[in-house]
Amino acid sequence: MLKIAVLVSGGGSNLQSIIDMADEIGCSIELVVADRGCYGLERAAEHGIEGVLLDRKVYKKNLSEMLDEVLRDRVDLIVLAGFLSILDENITNRWKGRIINIHPSLLPKFGGPGMYGMNIHRAVVEAGERESGCTVHYVDAGVDTGEIIFQERVEVKPNDTPEDLQKRVLTLEHRLLPQAIKNIAMAH
Ligand SMILES: Nc1nc2c(c(=O)[nH]1)N[C@@H](CN(C=O)c1ccc(C(=O)N[C@@H](CCC(=O)O)C(=O)O)cc1)CN2
Numbered sequence: 001m002l003k004i005a006v007l008v009s010g011g012g013s014n015l016q017s018i019i020d021m022a023d024e025i026g027c028s029i030e031l032v033v034a035d036r037g038c039y040g041l042e043r044a045a046e047h048g049i050e051g052v053l054l055d056r057k058v059y060k061k062n063l064s065e066m067l068d069e070v071l072r073d074r075v076d077l078i079v080l081a082g083f084l085s086i087l088d089e090n091i092t093n094r095w096k097g098r099i100i101n102i103h104p105s106l107l108p109k110f111g112g113p114g115m116y117g118m119n120i121h122r123a124v125v126e127a128g129e130r131e132s133g134c135t136v137h138y139v140d141a142g143v144d145t146g147e148i149i150f151q152e153r154v155e156v157k158p159n160d161t162p163e164d165l166q167k168r169v170l171t172l173e174h175r176l177l178p179q180a181i182k183n184i185a186m187a188h
């Protein structure tokens, strides 16, 4: 059984897809860690999963120490699921090859600092892209520069709003992230 921690900052729909598929994936969600108050923590509580809120006033200076304290050797894999804080190289080096992230674009396009959430879908629509999608990748010290594990494409329709595109990509994410974790669990 692969033990995982899921890091969230928002609504937690990707966390929910992992919760719903945990048995099929072969993983145990040991804890959910948030960098701010968010519905993702509510979802954890609703499912009896330990939730930890990192106090932004404290961790801003030492997120590495806070995460190390919380995670220690409790898990095999860290999953960033809508987590909006950039992890520093202390963490990414210590957890090299054991942190994955879901990003709602076809990296390397529309990645990097500032590219998160609706900002991405707005940029894709404004750029007149004919396709978009999502990427699961390993996390390194760069932003969205880690080795790609999976990518899947969706069509961008002519009259799509950013909200239309977000909805279509999110459906894909809810399938791709659990699949990536399942593959890692099978190889564990
Ligand atoms: N070392 C890494 N840390 C993180 C990565 C990564 O690839 N390497 N991925 C992000 C998730 N992410 C894209 O997938 C991402 C998240 C947030 C941002 C961003 O610009 N954030 C803002 C702050 C936003 C906020 O706190 O509301 C910022 O840093 O100014 C870009 C990409 C998770 N961590």
Ligand SMILES: NCC(=O)N[C@@H]1O[C@H](COP(=O)([O-])[O-])[C@@H](O)[C@H]1O
Pocket: 008, 009, 010, 011, 012, 013, 014, 015, 040, 081, 082, 083, 102, 103, 104, 115, 116, 117, 120, 170, 173
């Ligand atoms: N760059 C990181 C990023 O933009 N992540 C995105 O935030 C959303 C979180 O939704 P959720 O909280 O409902 O899972 C998801 O679309 C995820 O890909």
